[in-house]
Amino acid sequence: MPSISEVELSRRGLLAGSAATAVIAASPAGAVATTPPQASATPTMPVRFKVNGEKRELSLDPRTTLLDALREHLHLTGTKKGCDHGQCGACTVMVDGVRINSCLSLAVMHEGDEITTIEGLGTPDKLHPMQAAFIKHDGYQCGYCTPGQICSAVAVLDEIKRGVPSHAQGDLMTKPTATNVEMRERMSGNICRCGAYSNIAEAMAEVAGAKA
Amino acid sequence: MRAFTYERAKDASAAARAVAGNPAAKFIAGGTNLLDLMKIEVETPTHLVDVQDLGFDKIEATREGGLRIGALVTNTNLAADERVMRDYGVLTRAIVAGASGQLRNKASTAGNLLQRTRCPYFYDTNMACNKRKPGSGCAAIGGYSRQLGVIGVSDSCIATFPGDMAVAMRVLDAVVETVDATGQRRSIAIADFHRLWGDTPQQDTVLKQGELITAVTLPKPLGGKHFYEKVRDRASYAYALVSVAAVIQPDGTGRVAFGGVAPRPWRVEAADALLPRGAAAVTARAFQGATPTKDNAFKLPLATRALASVIAEAKA
Numbered sequence: 277m278p279s280i281s282e283v284e285l286s287r288r289g290l291l292a293g294s295a296a297t298a299v300i301a302a303s304p305a306g307a308v309a310t311t312p313p314q315a316s317a318t319p320t321m322p323v324r325f326k327v328n329g330e331k332r333e334l335s336l337d338p339r340t341t342l343l344d345a346l347r348e349h350l351h352l353t354g355t356k357k358g359c360d361h362g363q364c365g366a367c368t369v370m371v372d373g374v375r376i377n378s379c380l381s382l383a384v385m386h387e388g389d390e391i392t393t394i395e396g397l398g399t400p401d402k403l404h405p406m407q408a409a410f411i412k413h414d415g416y417q418c419g420y421c422t423p424g425q426i427c428s429a430v431a432v433l434d435e436i437k438r439g440v441p442s443h444a445q446g447d448l449m450t451k452p453t454a455t456n457v458e459m460r461e462r463m464s465g466n467i468c469r470c471g472a473y474s475n476i477a478e479a480m481a482e483v484a485g486a487k488a
Numbered sequence: 489m490r491a492f493t494y495e496r497a498k499d500a501s502a503a504a505r506a507v508a509g510n511p512a513a514k515f516i517a518g519g520t521n522l523l524d525l526m527k528i529e530v531e532t533p534t535h536l537v538d539v540q541d542l543g544f545d546k547i548e549a550t551r552e553g554g555l556r557i558g559a560l561v562t563n564t565n566l567a568a569d570e571r572v573m574r575d576y577g578v579l580t581r582a583i584v585a586g587a588s589g590q591l592r593n594k595a596s597t598a599g600n601l602l603q604r605t606r607c608p609y610f611y612d613t614n615m616a617c618n619k620r621k622p623g624s625g626c627a628a629i630g631g632y633s634r635q636l637g638v639i640g641v642s643d644s645c646i647a648t649f650p651g652d653m654a655v656a657m658r659v660l661d662a663v664v665e666t667v668d669a670t671g672q673r674r675s676i677a678i679a680d681f682h683r684l685w686g687d688t689p690q691q692d693t694v695l696k697q698g699e700l701i702t703a704v705t706l707p708k709p710l711g712g713k714h715f716y717e718k719v720r721d722r723a724s725y726a727y728a729l730v731s732v733a734a735v736i737q738p739d740g741t742g743r744v745a746f747g748g749v750a751p752r753p754w755r756v757e758a759a760d761a762l763l764p765r766g767a768a769a770v771t772a773r774a775f776q777g778a779t780p781t782k783d784n785a786f787k788l789p790l791a792t793r794a795l796a797s798v799i800a801e802a803k804a
Contacts, residue, residue, distance in 0.1 A: 318491040338494040338536070341523070361524050362591055374564070374593045380520045381594065384494055385538055428590065435589065440568045443584045443724060448573040464724035465588020 325389045327352065328396030338384050343367045345383035346393060354394035354423045358467070365466030368424035368431075369393050375431035377465075394423035397430065406430050409479035417470035425466050429480050432462045436484075454484035489526050496538040500700055501671050506537045508669035508698025515539050515700060517560055517596040520587075521603045529613060530604075530620055544598075544702055547571070553708035556665075559598035559701045563587070563653065566597055576706060577714030578733050582656035582747075585718040588725050598701035601654055601664065601681065604692060605647035606727055607636060618644045619689040629781075635729065638780040638787050640750035645689030646781070649682050649752050655733045656716060657704065658745040658753035665703045668696065678704075682752030689751075712737040715798045718747075719790055730787050732794045736802035740764040744798075746774065746791055767796035 320335040327350060334349050343360075346352045346369070355378060358366030362377040369378045370392040398404030406426050409415070416422040436458060439451050444461035452458055459480050460473070468476070497503035507513045513535040516522055525531035544558035547569050555576070557566060566572060567583035587595065609615040609627040616625035628636055628646050637648045662678045682693055695701075715734045720726040728748035736742035742763050745755035759774035771792040778788060 318493075321494060338492060339489045360527065362520060362588075365588065365590060368590055375590050376594045377520070377588075377590045380523050380591075382494070382516075382519060382523065382536075385496075385516070385519065385540065387496070432589065435564075438568075440564060441573060441580055441584055443581075445584075448577055448580055461724050462589050465590045 321384050323384045323387055325386045325391055327391045328393060329390075334383070336383050338382060340383045341379050342369070342371075342381045342383045342386055342391070343378035346378060346391070352393050352395050355427075356420055356423055358421065358424075363467070364421070364424075365428060366421050366424040368427045368466065370427060370431055373434075375428050392427075394427055397426065404430070405483050406479065409482045410476070413475045413479040413482065414472070415476040415479040416468070416472050421466060421468045421470075425463070425468065425476055428463060428466045429459075429476065429483075432459060433480065433484050435462065454481065456481065459484075490529060490532045490534070492534050492536050494536045494538065496541060498541060500539075500542050500544075500667050500702060501669065503537050503539050503542065504667060504669040504698050504700045506535070506698075507700070508696075510535055511697060513537060513698075517599045518562070518594040519599075520591050520595045521599060525604065525611075528611065530611060539700070542702075550705060554706045557597050557704045557706070559596060559703055561597045563592035563595045563597070563600060564589070566653075567592070575709035576656075576660060578659055578716055578735055579653070579656040579706075581714060581716035582652040582731075582733055585716055585728075585731070586652035597653070597704055600651055601657075601701065601704070602693065602695075603649075603651055606650045607647040608632065610647060619647060619685075622688070622690045632783065633781040634783040635727065635748075636781070636784055637751060638749050638784055639754060639775055639778040640684045640752065641779060642685045642687070642689070644687055645685040645751075647685070647689065648748055648750060649692075650727050650748070651753075652716070652718065652728065652731060652747055654678065654682070655731055655745050655747035655753040657706075658755050659733045659735055659743045660706050660710070662707075663705045664701055665705060666695065666699045666701050668699045673702075674699070675705075678753070679755070685751050692751075710735050710743070712742060713802050715801065717794045717798050719794050730790045730794055732791070732798050734795070734798050734802075736763070736799065740799075740802075742802075744770060744774075744795060749775075749787055749791065763799070767792050767799055770795060 318337050321338050322335050324333045346355050356366040358364035360379045362380040367377055367379040368375050371389050398407045406429050436452050436454050442461050444457045445452055456477055459477050514533040516536045516538050544560040546558045548556045550556050563583050567580045573580045609617045610620050615627040618626050636646045657678045664676045664681050666674050712735045718728050718731040720728055731747035734744040743760050745753045756774040759770045762769040762773055
């Protein structure tokens with residue numbers, strides 16, 4: 277485990293503590309959960325997948341989302357829970373090379389899959405180029421949405437390279453390029469409450485080798 | 489989320505049987521809409537049948553010169569298929585106008601057709617909603633209805649079908665293929681697939697319990713210019729207030745369907761015939777008998793203007 281500053285440590289501890297409370301006390305987006313927690317009501321199911329290249333085996337309540345499996349069971353807390361409804365993108369991870377919202381997928385549906393989280397992209401000692409570019413261009417303020425933004429940004433550049441079309445494209449038969457408009461459209465599933473969007477686009481442009 | 493049991497089906501008829509025999513069972517593919525609704529307990533299945541291994545993930549040419557899209561083809565893979573981009577541009581345009589990149593990577597073709605309304609009263613379990621709880625009433629009527637339906641709605645429900653992909657499929661006259669628990673296959677024209685609400689808004693489509701979508705077929709290409717104009721409250725990642733899917737031929741004839749306005753993609757063939765006479769003529773016919781609320785009456789002129797913009801672009 278690479279060393280991290282004490283400030284970060286205490287902040288992480290606080291976030292982890294409050295997140296755990298939130299899971300019990302609150303349901304997202306004003307929704308009302310009417311069922312009391314059912315202890316031992318559901319038998320667990322085994323699931324095996326690879327996370328960041330490492331084989332993992334878990335026994336889970338089938339209700340467990342991929343996001344909760346990563347955070348609560350594998351303690352990979354880099355991936356964040358924002359809205360828990362696929363609206364904010366904080367939970368973005370890559371599964372078999374493509375980005376998805378890990379909050380809207382059941383862990384048991386990922387038997388045999390290869391999952392990449394922010395922890396698998398880079399480390400504080402060896403940053404992924406996108407992580408380095410986010411730091412250089414101030415692509416965040418509070419940082420909560422950042423792991424999702426970075427996973428999404430890496431996947432977006434790959435999607436552009438593979439010719440996946442977007443709403444920003446003029447002619448569908450002309451391969452898309454990493455223009456500012458393209459990247460903004462493709463990143464619309466990642467919300468940033470601090471409004472770091474223009475700097476995120478700058479960071480992506482640097483990695484794409486283009487001008488924002 | 490309520491507790492449920494989970495199985496991963498190995499073949500289509502076993503999957504259909506597992507769901508047909510249990511009224512509280514559901515298929516799950518991408519899960520992007522179903523899990524969202526299960527978290528807030530609008531959907532409460534007790535058994536999920538995962539269909540991801542059934543092999544319906546290919547897009548193949550048909551003998552008739554069209555395409556057969558497997559039910560499990562993701563929205564991204566459908567939009568990015570070269571044949572679709574070239575010959576069915578309206579479909580690619582509609583798909584990339586909807587949701588986010590992450591959701592399109594997971595959401596399936598069949599699931600997109602089966603997505604449920606985004607009426608705020610359907611989502612809020614404290615409110616009356618005939619679609620969520622039959623007989624409880626409709627809080628949307630007389631409530632906040634800016635996003636809701638203007639035509640094809642009823643006294644029990646004014647929700648819309650919220651999708652984009654299906655609106656393009658309606659213009660293309662797609663056909664939904666299904667199989668049921670007895671192995672019986674059925675082909676359903678997209679025009680007949682989504683129901684008008686009437687007195688039973690809890691039933692979104694004509695599918696029976698346990699009837700599984702296997703594919704969507706597209707007839708041979710129409711040629712012409714393809715458009716999907718979507719008007720929404722933000723530039724990306726928002727549901728349509730009004731959308732227009734259109735294929736316009738060089739002589740000004742064509743086809744047009746509207747999204748965000750009705751329980752199903754809204755196309756009136758008699759209105760298509762009026763395309764050469766301009767947008768106002770088309771929408772006057774297509775929206776004849778509309779029953780908008782005070783909050784959503786703006787959708788009618790908006791539909792005319794969105795179509796006028798498409799027609800102008802087709803001429804350019």
